[in-house]
Amino acid sequence: MMINYSRTLRPLVFASALLALAFSSAPAQVVAITGGRVFPVSGPAIEGGTVIITNGKITGVGANLPIPSGAQRIDASGKWVTPGFINSSTQLGVIEVSQVNTTRDMSAQGKDNIAAAFTVWEGLNPNSVMLAPARNEGITTIAVLPAGGLVSGQAALLNVVPGTTTDMIIKAPIAMVAEIGDASSAGVSSRGELIVKLKELLEDTRFFQTRRAAYERAETRDFAASRLDLQAMIPVIEGTLPLIITVDRASDIDAALRLAREYNLRIIIGGGAEAWMMADKLAAARVPVLTGAMNNIPGGFASLGQRQENAALLRRAGVSVALIGNAGGGDEEAFNVRNLKQEAGNAVAYGMTWDDALRAVTLTPAEVFGMSSRLGSLQAGRDGNVVIWSGDPFEFTTRAERVFIAGREYPEMTRQDMLIERYKRLPNSHNTPVAR
């Protein structure tokens, strides 16, 4: 569905954010969002639809629903209503200032480039000033992935709510992460050797799993990996925890598919610059891909085939695609988790259907991480993660006007808003404006 670009610009009134702050209160029991163009994602769009959230859960979605008495009514006429967006690959919360080492907590030292035991969410900073901008712009859920080494560690799925990490966690772990695209960063000499090392880990895990008692009596041979890493890998070889394999080159994707077959792994391809070249095979193996739609640069010899149509071509072949942010892999990723909508819009410009693009930032990531019974769609029984947009969510002029997470709103002036307020009116001197 291609939506006409609207030239209407609606001013945001800062006062509304302030007002909301002043009234932050207990969650309304029942919220009824009425009159909007509702996109359940799991079903067709509903014009003038109603979404009812009761005690944090969606309890009704449809046209002409009766509104429970005492419900907080929100008129969404002329607005678009979607599930909260899910960014399925980010370091938001584990990197604050990427060039300040003490604020970087997304990588583990590990042992010999293997850090399977590393649980990245333990280092998450729930007070990161970048969480609120992401939430205010419609990102309600994030998958925080560890990075670096050969096996980077375990990822978590979190709601972007204020509070503690415990309050944020939806599920942890949701996946193990491995990177097989770059031999040197994994401490080996060639791509083939990366696979050897990964196989050694998988086989040692099997051995460890079946001979645990002997291991505890120190009657087994030595393993390259540590005890905790081996233990963390058990759900991966059992196929209960998916393994995200971050990789770009088509031949490396092929190697990942062979590995998955040989060891019975559930894998997810992350990045996948050349995945479009492997689209049919990925579809046949039912392997999902997490990728963006804003990179077409042959930035390395492993990504010469990189193109913006990647996501659309994969989708067309029947691959499950979740869109992820961060076009150029720049340092500002965490700052711009909110730009997921730009990825989705560009995916459409480069051949994906609009409906698929919306699915790729909502229901598909929920499915990929096994959480579609709670997230990613608007239907009764799902968590109340709902966004009311001023228009087509992918357009730049569209704003996320109301953002609900588990039925609750958290309007908050961001640090960026505060800076703007302070410097909106400059004094006639070098003095700093005194405000807020």
Added chain:
Amino acid sequence: MRALVFLLLAATACSSSRPPVTNNPPRSSADSTAGLGRGAVSAPNADPFPSTYVAYPGRTTVIRGVNIFTAAGPLIRNGAILLQNGKIAAIGQSVDAPADAVVIDGAGKFVTPGLIDNHSHLGVYASPGVNALSDGNEATNPSTPHVWAEHSVWPQDPQFPRNLAGGVTTLQVLPGSANLIGGRSVVLKVVPSRTVQGMKFPGAKYGLKMACGENPKRVYQTRGPSTRMGNVAGYRSAWIGAEAYRRRWDKWNSDRKGDAPSRDLGNETLAEVLRGNILIHNHCYRADEMAQMIDIAKEFGYHIRSFHHGVEAYKLADILAREGIAGSLWSDWGSFKMEALDAVRANIALVDRAGARAIVHSDDPSGSQRLTQEAAKAMAAGVAAGIPVTEEQAIRWVTINPAWSIGLDDRIGSLEVGKNADVVLWSANPFSVYSRPEKVWVDGALLYDRLDRAQQWRTDFELGFVPFDRN
């Protein structure tokens, strides 16, 4: 806004609509500058790597029924534009076109000037990003005014055709920001060429890259400068040497007494800055540092044409406006280092509102392909902060304003009769995420056509390595 520029630089042309004149103090003698073309610099250093650019052949073309962002006035709805002999021959609600003109129906589509990115490292940080192609920072000395970016540009960088397909027709390629003084920039047309000379914009002035803050002090931590005060001492020492050099040469140029002073490559460039012939492009994030750089410029009598990155430009927007300094900015990069911590998305809108020239720059081969999307984000952020910004204003951030920053606003950056026919035809409003360039003309020659593979430039590198069906 321009008043102070004149104060600073006396008779220097601050608008590129006039030929460059040396100023402050003695002007080079007539014979030493005789024969110097536009864009050349004072003797003895007169344009040793001249542009050999020749426009590609174009056909007289008229686009009708199209919406036109001219960057020089209001949107022309359902208008027409005529490209002839490499120039814009007519533009308006309707135009008279010769019978043999190619006629393009632009119904529902949009036309803009060719976009201009004044902060690019294409060619000097080419793809693939291997060490052998990493030629953007001569990080061997904190002050390297003697290096020229053009000597690092690889014309076969596959990022060039992607930029053209993104509607970018002119680039300023800069050295990186490792050094206090990084070297000369070069202004390129985004066209296929065997040589960098064939891409050089004829007559464009050079720029000089300078860098504040964290990068130089981090790169030179052990040998110095290792602090911001060390940075400032480094700039000032360099300008002191350059001023003495300029005086020696200007004196000799006027009296020709005795042997010519010996040449020094770095000081030649710096002296040309002091004469007003090379434009300063200053990488600087923090407002307090920008204010200090402005004082340094005043101490030595040069002018800063533009600050680049300036994530805190909004804190100093009034002063940028007063000093006639442009802000070349990102829409939404921030937080990746301490000096980028205070980034706000309304930065560009706030700078624009204060009356300074606001520019969307990329510093990034990906963002450079989507300059109107970046502008759209900045525009929306401005509106959200209560600053009304129109699309007619925002288009200037990626066209006429960057053109001014590289001294070419008399030739490119807006659609006006007589200007170069650098034109982009977009599938929809360029501020929509769904819009893509369909056709791109450089000097009236169609060099990109999304619907015609024969009109899609592929670099030598791409042959065999990169699958063709990328569009």
